[in-house]
Amino acid sequence: MTQSPRKKSQSSAQFVARVAVMASLALIFSYVEAIIPYNPGIPGIKLGIANVVTVIALYRFGWKEAASVSVIRIVIAGLLFNGVFGMLYSLAGAVVSLIGMILLKKTNLFSVAGVSMAAGVLHNLGQLLVAAALIEDLRIFFYFPVLLFSGIAAGILVGIISTLVLRVIK
Amino acid sequence: MKQYIRKADIILFIVLIALGLAASAALSLSRTAAGSDAKVIIESGGSLYAEYPLGEDRTVIVPSPKEGVSGFAVPDDSKPASEQFSHYNVVVIQDGHVSVTEASCKNQVCVHHSDISYSGESIVCLPNRMVVRIEGKGGSYDSITS
Numbered sequence: 001m002t003q004s005p006r007k008k009s010q011s012s013a014q015f016v017a018r019v020a021v022m023a024s025l026a027l028i029f030s031y032v033e034a035i036i037p038y039n040p041g042i043p044g045i046k047l048g049i050a051n052v053v054t055v056i057a058l059y060r061f062g063w064k065e066a067a068s069v070s071v072i073r074i075v076i077a078g079l080l081f082n083g084v085f086g087m088l089y090s091l092a093g094a095v096v097s098l099i100g101m102i103l104l105k106k107t108n109l110f111s112v113a114g115v116s117m118a119a120g121v122l123h124n125l126g127q128l129l130v131a132a133a134l135i136e137d138l139r140i141f142f143y144f145p146v147l148l149f150s151g152i153a154a155g156i157l158v159g160i161i162s163t164l165v166l167r168v169i170k
Numbered sequence: 171m172k173q174y175i176r177k178a179d180i181i182l183f184i185v186l187i188a189l190g191l192a193a194s195a196a197l198s199l200s201r202t203a204a205g206s207d208a209k210v211i212i213e214s215g216g217s218l219y220a221e222y223p224l225g226e227d228r229t230v231i232v233p234s235p236k237e238g239v240s241g242f243a244v245p246d247d248s249k250p251a252s253e254q255f256s257h258y259n260v261v262v263i264q265d266g267h268v269s270v271t272e273a274s275c276k277n278q279v280c281v282h283h284s285d286i287s288y289s290g291e292s293i294v295c296l297p298n299r300m301v302v303r304i305e306g307k308g309g310s311y312d313s314i315t316s
């Protein structure tokens with residue numbers, strides 16, 4: 001209420017700087033992941049190491065930072081290496097998983113790894129929903145178990161890495 | 171950071187694993203051997219493109235709906251698909267197995283997908299919005315037509 005205009009602009013500059021640094025870091029992770037050649041046969045199965053940055057942003061700063069980093073990273077990575085098509089999927093997954101992470105974190109019942117695990121699953125679920133809408137066929141849920149298990153595994157791994165990093169930077 | 175793993179994490183983990191196992195069990199039950207009257211159904215952009223018997227070998231060019239303003243473009247089977255369309259898939263039915271051998275998209279997920287031969291299985295190409303699936307359980311017991 002009594003925040004001076006100067007203080008306000010200072011904090012928004014801080015916000016921009018933080019988000020920019022973290023988005024750049026996340027983008028490097030996306031790049032490293034994009035150049036590793038592997039073909040799991042099903043789209044959506046990957047570690048998503050860039051999400052470590054999103055998880056750390058959420059815990060260290062807040063949901064606004066986490067959401068900004070995630071969206072900026074996906075849009076730029078989409079334009080640079082993943083293609084616009086993959087970008088739409090990632091965005092859908094990111095929105096669903098961000099909402100899930102924010103809500104689960106609010107309950108204060110889950111650890112970082114638990115929240116990240118849920119996020120991994122929700123990310124894949126969001127992508128599957130977009131895919132189902134695009135091809136107008138719910139039978140694509142054929143892929144659901146595979147994506148669920150891979151989401152759990154990737155989410156836990158991202159969560160463990162995030163926990164270790166958060167322990168150091170706190 | 172209070173604890174690295176908490177009770178709620180483990181509960182959520184068990185719930186998710188159980189959900190995955192239940193879903194895969196349900197899917198493998200719905201995956202039945204394709205009978206003699208099984209059909210290969212090809213959909214493109216959400217509508218039916220073509221339907222063929224699984225028992226007949228053939229190669230089908232499936233143009234994406236992006237190719238035509240309304241309806242599907244008609245492929246010329248004597249020419250390679252890549253010369254006719256910029257958005258397409260090529261589906262091959264051989265010895266009761268269905269595979270996608272060519273796709274215009276970048277990711278080639280449907281081409282790398284393993285062959286399908288069971289009723290209820292499908293191959294999906296998301297960029298071209300194409301779905302190939304096998305339908306029809308067949309067999310002498312449930313071949314009742316309505």
